Amino acid sequence: MKILLVEDELKVASFIKKGLEEQTYVVDHANSGLVGKNLIIKNQYDLVILDVILPHINGFELCRQIRKDDEYVPILMLSALNSPDDKIKGLDAGADDYMSKPFNFSEFLARVRVLFRRAHQQHPETIITLADLELNRDSKTVTRSGKHITLTAKEYYLLEFLLINKNRVMSRAEIAENVWDASFENGTNIVDVYINYLRNKIDKNNTPKLLHTVVGMGYLMKE
Numbered sequence: 001m002k003i004l005l006v007e008d009e010l011k012v013a014s015f016i017k018k019g020l021e022e023q024t025y026v027v028d029h030a031n032s033g034l035v036g037k038n039l040i041i042k043n044q045y046d047l048v049i050l051d052v053i054l055p056h057i058n059g060f061e062l063c064r065q066i067r068k069d070d071e072y073v074p075i076l077m078l079s080a081l082n083s084p085d086d087k088i089k090g091l092d093a094g095a096d097d098y099m100s101k102p103f104n105f106s107e108f109l110a111r112v113r114v115l116f117r118r119a120h121q122q123h124p125e126t127i128i129t130l131a132d133l134e135l136n137r138d139s140k141t142v143t144r145s146g147k148h149i150t151l152t153a154k155e156y157y158l159l160e161f162l163l164i165n166k167n168r169v170m171s172r173a174e175i176a177e178n179v180w181d182a183s184f185e186n187g188t189n190i191v192d193v194y195i196n197y198l199r200n201k202i203d204k205n206n207t208p209k210l211l212h213t214v215v216g217m218g219y220l221m222k223e
């Protein structure tokens, strides 16, 4: 579980980071809104903890910016601003929860667990799109520019997995773990083979290319 902590007060930040690391969470710390923004562009997080009063970009604004790109990452706001208006502002900006400082650390950890739990249960929307590619998880159909694309079941599930994780590099191991069952043998090139099948069907006669190889790391779907 990887957490981004955006907090400019170093003492508070190191206290929170240490406490979270004791729970075996991995924590990246950003000491300003701008640093936080850059980290979130580069990395994938399972949770963002956001202070509100921050240099460069305040927490409300950063929260809105994060939400533009990612509907799902849980965001917990943590601020000394504790009026109902501030909480409303934070929740309306896209935060999932808002705690005021000073706070009780055990309660904080419980809320972190709730957010993780909820994120796990949450299913992405029925229709996932990327550029002109559209996948419908109910009818299990795929179209590109409105034209139907026929996929085998395996190709479909591979594409669905990559699209759920769009804009995120997925390693061969992650793909294999999620798309193939436990009998999958490591060391076979089955993932690469299916990526090729899929690429031929969705990208070959279309632009922009959506399925990208990231050398040495895996595969990524993005515009």
Ligand code: CA
Residues within 6 Å of the ligand: 007, 008, 009, 051, 052, 053, 054
């Ligand atoms: Ca602050």
